Amino acid sequence: MKREIMTTADGSTTIHLPDWNEQYHSKHGAIQEAYHVFIKMGLSHIPITTNALHILEIGFGTGLNALITCLEAKNQNRKIDYCGVEGYPVSQEEVLQLNYATALDHASAEAYFKTMHAGKWEEKLLIHENFQLIKEEKMFDKIENKNEFHLIYFDAFGARVQPELWEVSIFKKMYEALKNQGVLVTYAAKGSVRRAMQDVGFTVERLEGPPGKREMLRATKNN
Numbered sequence: 352m353k354r355e356i357m358t359t360a361d362g363s364t365t366i367h368l369p370d371w372n373e374q375y376h377s378k379h380g381a382i383q384e385a386y387h388v389f390i391k392m393g394l395s396h397i398p399i400t401t402n403a404l405h406i407l408e409i410g411f412g413t414g415l416n417a418l419i420t421c422l423e424a425k426n427q428n429r430k431i432d433y434c435g436v437e438g439y440p441v442s443q444e445e446v447l448q449l450n451y452a453t454a455l456d457h458a459s460a461e462a463y464f465k466t467m468h469a470g471k472w473e474e475k476l477l478i479h480e481n482f483q484l485i486k487e488e489k490m491f492d493k494i495e496n497k498n499e500f501h502l503i504y505f506d507a508f509g510a511r512v513q514p515e516l517w518e519v520s521i522f523k524k525m526y527e528a529l530k531n532q533g534v535l536v537t538y539a540a541k542g543s544v545r546r547a548m549q550d551v552g553f554t555v556e557r558l559e560g561p562p563g564k565r566e567m568l569r570a571t572k573n574n
């Protein structure tokens with residue numbers, strides 16, 4: 352499918368899919384959205400006492416969520432083991448057009464971003480002393496992890512274009528992949544998505560959304 356780089360409202364880039372009129376991030380601001388949904392409502396919600404935090408990302412894509420989490424591992428001084436699953440990796444040529452390292456204004460962001468993308472898939476990459484990454488190239492329906500993750504960043508394309516990724520069958524896999532009290536965050540807020548999460552056992556909260564979006568969801572596994 353055709354992919355084009357575009358600039359969002361906060362000046363950060365993302366990838367646009369003209370065939371679906373869909374983006375990898377919000378047009379209202381890729382970095383702003385990523386910080387709000389995944390860091391503020393996700394990572395920062397997990398008690399700092401949870402050490403060696405295991406995070407699963409559904410849709411590694413450009414690596415923006417991984418990069419900001421890598422910076423937060425330094426800021427919050429916590430160890431993070433991050434697994435990004437992706438079926439259709441972006442090309443090196445696309446990576447070079449993404450401006451996250453400069454837009455984030457952090458001395459090491461560029462080096463971290465390069466190392467993340469240059470590293471091999473299916474191998475553990477130590478990005479810095481507090482942040483380890485593994486990129487797994489596979490389709491989401493092949494995820495079979497059990498009781499492994501404290502936190503899931505659920506960042507699939509929207510239900511408008513990929514409804515099959517927002518149904519009970521995928522949330523059942525997410526529920527199983529989480530440890531007890533594990534948390535899943537997503538930018539989505541649709542009633543049908545919330546009900547699919549509840550059907551597999553999640554307790555679901557509706558939270559304030561990122562710029563341009565009224566609400567988002569956070570789901571917790573309780574058993």
Ligand SMILES: C[S@@+](CC[C@H](N)C(=O)[O-])C[C@H]1O[C@@H](n2cnc3c(N)ncnc32)[C@H](O)[C@@H]1O
Pocket residue numbers: 374375376409410411412413414415416417436437438439440489490491492506507508513
């Ligand atoms: C919204 S984008 C993810 C954005 C990403 N989190 C980032 O920070 O750039 C959704 C991602 O899911 C991937 N994808 C779509 N369908 C998939 C599937 N069935 N299995 C695995 N990956 C899939 C796409 O290639 C895309 O990278």
